[in-house]
Amino acid sequence: MEKAGLAEFNVEIVESCLVPPCLPSPRGTLYLSNLDNQPAMRMAFNTLLVYEACEHVLPDPAKTIREALSKVLVYYYPLAGRLRKKEDGKLQVECTGEGVLFVETMVDKNLSILGDLEQLKPSFKQLLFRFPSNTSIENVHPMVLQVNHFTCGGFVVAVSFHHSVFDGRGVGQFLKGLGEMARGHVKSSIEPIWDRELLKPRNILVHDLESIEKKIDSTSHSETAPIYKESIQMSLALDFETIKYVKDGIMSECLGICTTFEIFAALVWRARIKALEFPHTQCVSIYFAVDVRRSFNPPLPNGYYGNGIVAACAQAIVHDIINQPLSYLVNIIKKTKMSLTNKYLRSIIDTEQFPLNVYSNKANTILSDWRWLGFNEVDFGSGTPVNIYPMHWNENGFNLSNVFLFLHSSKRIDFGFNVITWMPPQEFNLFEIEIEAITNKYAMNG
Incomplete structure (x- = not known):
């Protein structure tokens, strides 16, 4: 460094x-x-x-x-x-x-x-x-x-x-x-x-507290995310061939249609939990940003540029994350996305039952898909950007140690997509080994 x-x-x-x-x-x-x-x-x-x-x-x-x-x-x-x-x-x-x-x-x-x-x-x-x-x-x-x-x-x-x-x-x-x-x-x-x-919240609060409370992380709710000075920002490239092998394998396991995000969110979740060696009986969470503009009834209008995302939360026991087929995690993530109905969304807006600080608990894995935000389409007159990259370094170090972003690869490479994360080098090396082991398994069967 x-x-x-x-x-x-x-x-x-x-x-x-x-x-x-x-x-x-x-x-x-x-x-x-x-x-x-x-x-x-x-x-x-x-x-x-x-x-x-x-x-x-x-x-x-x-x-x-x-x-x-x-x-x-x-x-x-x-x-x-x-x-x-x-x-x-x-x-x-x-x-x-x-x-x-x-x-x-x-x-x-x-x-x-x-x-x-x-x-x-x-x-x-x-x-x-x-x-x-x-x-x-x-x-x-x-x-x-x-x-x-x-x-x-x-x-x-x-x-x-x-x-x-x-x-x-x-x-x-x-x-x-x-x-x-x-x-x-x-x-x-x-x-x-x-x-x-x-x-705006409704005047008469109508909500399903039971379904909301299950989604709220009960761990630390400090307002400031911890700083990890030993962390560095790293990038992991997934090429088109690897993506195809994994998608084909998971689709056959799930016997249904799955999105690339659902599949690779499951892959990242498993690799990180396995690499960090959490106790097998521990329940851990994955939070992922979901655009819910079309989930409201009526949907938010085209052109709405306020926050239209909600952090969906899926949970599983470490033993199951490591030992169940990857399709098991894909289905958990898929069901969590489907639970973000108009009723649920209006209820969390009414009650403000949002997770306060998911960054502060290392057992949480946080994902966001930046591939479809439109940054790669921004043209000031000389063409679109060859690369898009987040930058979260500050004078104290990194404060996003459990976050993963999916981004398009550089135009120079055209390599599928990149997974961006912030980790201490030794943790990232273990994570990368686990990713390679999982993807190689599907490539060998492809």
């Missing part, structure tokens, strides 16, 4: 400014739903979008994106405001029109210095503006963009978004709209819809 202070490249800030909407925008305070106010959403997520130099390269990416930003904020004006905490502790958005923080930088190296981002290095943190960890919520911006120019003509757009304002799909929608504006469109092809009141 790179030594502190030993940078592989240097980043010089050219300009830092607030970009407001180019037209007057509404003022006032906007409601955030209980899904927006889930404890797990009270954090910023950071992502790098990598663009190579090409024959259609933008002469000035920062200028193009900055001008497009001022236009798209006319429609996404809440992002130009600020978060505010109410007396009851819940968050809302004050539409101030101040603007989105925009940073432009110059990097003294070619884009090749990043490789395929298979390992995140501390020097990469220069590519993203981050507020100090002790910054009050009132001073945190819902969105920050940093455009980094490299000497080869390529550039990296670093996006930091506060999860309480929108989820990954909402950010993907915003970024695609930003790209459309950069390419000369008059407005976004998808009309953004804020209407968080669609998810």
